[in-house]
Amino acid sequence: MIFMHPDPHQFIDDLLDDLRPTRPLTLQRGLVIASGSAAAAIAVMALFIGIRPALIAGSLDPLFLLASGLFLMLGIAASFTVIGMSRPQVGNTHIGWIWAVAMAALLPLTAVVLGFANQGDAYFHSQPVQGMNCLINGSMLGLIVGGALTIWLRRGAPTSPEQAGLLTGIAAGSLGIFAYSLHCPYDGIYHIGLWHSMTVVVSAIAGRVVVPALIRW
């Protein structure tokens, strides 16, 4: 451990003595880690929970494809931003993820609008029992992605640890629920719009609260 020193020469010597070869946090390495952890989440889901038979048989629901695609894209956009934030540079911008959030937000928004239009029985149609399973299992699978990105961030230098934590949570929740949606047999807009989206929201809050405390400068 190196501390600041009244003698600047001694301080520099301490830094020199502590120098070790280090692998730069390149974009390519970050993307390999993010996609690797997402693949691990899918593998864990397939091994321990199982991919739904309809999917294996090739029976694909349009809403499933659309929703899964949105969560996947949101996860990719958030992961990409987290990787960028670990490598600070004046001139960087981290706003692309906002558009991905806006697009994914169409799912809960649609569920809410249709729910009101159908006299507020959206919750009943959302399969709440299975919904809790989606929330819990999606969040647990997201921990694999969130853990990998947090370890990456700890090596990096995010100048906004709070935003980096929020985005880590969004990436974890999106990719976690994407993995679990390969098992979840419910493709209704109420179920996806409420419970799958809630997984992202819960993970985002958890990331915002927990991750900044784990980042050390």
Added chain:
Amino acid sequence: MIADDATMARLMALSQTGDRQAYATLLAECQKWLQRFYARRIVRHQIDDLVQDTLLSLHRKLASYDPDRPFLPWLAAIARYRWVDHLRKVYRADETILEDGFSAENPEPAIAARISLDRMFSYLPPAQARAIELVKIQGLTIAEASHACGQSQSLVKVNIHRGLKKLAAMIEKE
């Protein structure tokens, strides 16, 4: 004379491989660069501490530099983060003599202008910039700052709080 961006990027890439000599040269250059970078934006007697603090962050975050990218914008992001962190901690400084500006003496004025602390300040509303300048940089009390800028004491506090929050959010902004 401070080394240019390409030289410092080369030294950093070598340092990441564990080259002690390159690292010693790099640290010396960064030390000089940071002293100029922080001049006028922090009271003089605190510069050495802030420079050491920033070099320590550079050392700890060595891996976060990508050799394929320019070096100075990376160093400036680390330095800005440390500066904002410092401003948040400092409540009163007892010395107000400020030195000459960074960009005027820098060998790469175009880069310097984009990454400077003045650039960050320019994005703040004038009242917030003034309140931070008077209290956090020049070391006036809230009452003195209020008298100097004509804002009420509570407004000075609010402007400092909001201004620092904005600065923290624009560390990587060009």
